[in-house]
Amino acid sequence: MAEGIRIENLVKTYGSGDTAVHALRGVDMSVAKGEVVGLIGPSGSGKSTLLKCLGAVIEPTSGRMTIGDRVIYDDRWKAGDLTALRRDLIGFIFQAPYLIPFLDVIDNVALLPMLAGKPNAQARKEARDLLEALDVAHRAAAMPSQLSGGEQQRVSIARALVNRPPVILADEPTAPLDSVRALAVVDLLNSMAKQFDTAIIVVTHDEKIIPTFRRLYNIRDGVTIEEERGVLKAQAAK
Amino acid sequence: MISLAGRDILHGWGKFVLTGVGLGLLIGVTLSMAGVYRGMIDDAQALLDNSGADLWVVQKDTLGPYAEPSSLNEDTERPIRAMAGVDRAAGVTYLTMQIAHEGTDVRVMVVGAEVAVPGEPGQPPHLLAGRRIVQGHYEAVADVKTGFAIGDRVKVRRNSYRIVGLTSRMVSSGGDPMLFLSLKDAQDAQFDKDSDAIVRQRARTASSPVLNPPGNPAVAEAVNAVQASSNNVNAVLVTVKPDADAGQVAAAIRRWQRVTVYTRADMESILIDKMIANSARQIGMFLVILAIVSAAIVAFIIYTMTIGKIREIAVLKLIGTRNRTIAGMILQQALGLGLIGFAVGKIAASFWAPFFPKYVLLLPADSVRGFFAVMAICSLASLLAIHAALKVDPAEAIGG
Known part of the structure; x- marks a missing residue:
């Protein structure tokens, strides 16, 4: 399978000298297009820092990151415009849906293509197509406050997918859901990853969904351990 | 691109309109103060116009x-x-x-x-x-x-x-x-003079042998007549x-x-530059204070509205919204508030102007100046909120 995202020897250190905190000590990770992998780890292990580096929100200290064939980071950001990079290459799904409360469902989804410069009509058509694929098109005119939790999460998945990003970062997307709905969301992510040829990284603590991942990255003390179907495959200890 | 500011306003229009009405009443007071000043000038000019004079001859x-x-x-x-x-x-x-x-x-x-x-x-x-x-x-x-x-x-x-x-x-x-x-x-x-003063003056005249010479009462009568007229x-x-x-x-x-003579220009100067100068300065001070209060209120309202949307702003930034789009949204909301406020203020000032005891003259040119002043004040007042929004870290949308 073609590569979606790859990071090599990613380091993130906060501060310097005696007070330096080494949040990431050399993380390696690779996710193929159409693949969904889990990222697990205890609190303070560096999950959030890794997510923020992957999301181009904070700058790593060193290492290399590529999305597809494009080098995003190689000891410095290669893209001049990180806002456009996030908009075009990375989709985000949050623990809570965080839909924009003053936009209706279709415009919550269409906002991203509109921000990318697409005409409103085209952006709304793309949004509607996605909402249909996610079975929430019938709520297109509703406001976020009128949706159920499950519907809100589907809309947030649509928003993450609408610009067809090669990578989606999902931060605890099933945390507020019961087992049935959580597994449904994972099924949906798997289906969307294949349908849209997107690499999806799911950061989770949720024991209910961990067994569903074919591959897992377990992060501890700033390094990742890759597991496949629960079998220790490789260790990137530094 | 849809108007994020417009959608946000429509979403919470009741709160926004009520805030605009409150601001509008303050703007109405400001416009009325300007109208009072214009009324004073107009009264002064009406006094000169209606006198029909070209020159005023007065005591030296x-x-x-x-x-x-x-x-x-x-x-x-x-x-x-x-x-x-x-x-x-x-x-x-x-x-x-x-x-x-x-x-x-x-x-x-x-x-x-x-x-x-x-x-x-x-x-x-x-x-x-x-x-x-x-x-x-x-x-x-x-x-x-x-x-x-x-x-x-x-x-x-x-x-x-x-x-x-x-x-x-x-x-x-x-x-x-x-x-x-x-x-x-x-x-x-x-x-x-009042009656009591006339009686006392007549008594004084009668008691004076110079003004009331014996055998010639016509002198006292003449003096009294002169004094009473x-x-x-x-x-x-x-x-x-x-x-x-x-x-x-x-x-x-x-x-x-041996008199002093004023032309129309002199008299305008006396009435406008001297007589109502202090009142004009007083009103000017009120206008400045009201403008500052209006700016503070708009700044506070827009800042509070922005702080209430920190999470949404973080999400917007994270998913790729540019800073200028977010700044534009806040600026448009401030201008929208100013627009509602100005409309309410203009209507209110026009409504209550006739009830003022003094003439309130609301000039269209003052309204235009007031409109641009309100917009400028709202733009300035939004800077604090824009600064706060631009400082929001998109990482706040990501937990942990």
Whole structure:
């Protein structure tokens, strides 16, 4: 399978000298297009820092990151415009849906293509197509406050997918859901990853969904351990 | 691209509109203050326009008759009338006083004008109803703002006068409506002594062998008559012939008469630059304070609205919204608030202006200036909120 995202020897250190905190000590990770992998780890292990580096929100200290064939980071950001990079290459799904409360469902989804410069009509058509694929098109005119939790999460998945990003970062997307709905969301992510040829990284603590991942990255003390179907495959200890 | 600001406003329109109405009432007060200032200037100009004069001849070295007391003998007008370039000249008196009418006190400026010849300076230039004063005594013409009606009788000092005509926009520089009497009646009203003072003066005259020589009572009678009458005026109003230059005529009067003469420009300067200058500064201070208060309120409201959307702003930034889009959203909301506020303020000021005791003149040009000032204040006031929004870290949208 073609590569979606790859990071090599990613380091993130906060501060310097005696007070330096080494949040990431050399993380390696690779996710193929159409693949969904889990990222697990205890609190303070560096999950959030890794997510923020992957999301181009904070700058790593060193290492290399590529999305597809494009080098995003190689000891410095290669893209001049990180806002456009996030908009075009990375989709985000949050623990809570965080839909924009003053936009209706279709415009919550269409906002991203509109921000990318697409005409409103085209952006709304793309949004509607996605909402249909996610079975929430019938709520297109509703406001976020009128949706159920499950519907809100589907809309947030649509928003993450609408610009067809090669990578989606999902931060605890099933945390507020019961087992049935959580597994449904994972099924949906798997289906969307294949349908849209997107690499999806799911950061989770949720024991209910961990067994569903074919591959897992377990992060501890700033390094990742890759597991496949629960079998220790490789260790990137530094 | 959809308008994020417009959608946010529509989503919480009730709160936004109520806030705009509150701001609008404040803007309405600001516009009214400007209107009060304009009204004062307009009153002053109306006073000059309606007097029908080109020149004001007053007591030497005074700023009379509106800004300072001025007293001239009424005969001063005769040599002036004969001077080259002078078309008409007439004495006038001005006296501001309270008049009791139907159980309330009405503050008026009593104007004494020559009534024998129509069109003399000092007379009301137009009538809304009734007729001009034709009798020498006990008739009056009133400005409609006095609330008097034709046929009403009003008492000025000891005498009663019948209202025979109504005029409008005849007010003093302080905005008090005018009541026109014949010059003689007005002189009596202004210079009459009360009965007790007359009795004491007569007793003093009678006890003086110089003023009441034995065997010649006509002397005392003549003295008493002189003391009880007045032939003073506060100013002589002069109109110049169409081909004459008012400045040159004024110079000629100054040269030959021991008086002070003001042209229209001089009198405007006295009324506007001297008399209402302090009031104008006072109003100016109020306008500045109100502008600062309005800016503070807009800044607080927009800042609070922005702080309430920190999470949404973080999400917007994380998913790729540019800072300028977010800044534009906040600026548009501030301008929207200003727009609602200005519309409400303009309507409110227009609604309540007639209820002000003094003339409130709302000029369209002031409204245009006010609109741009409101927009500028709202733009400035949004800077604090924009600064707060731009400082929001998109990482706040990611947990941990």
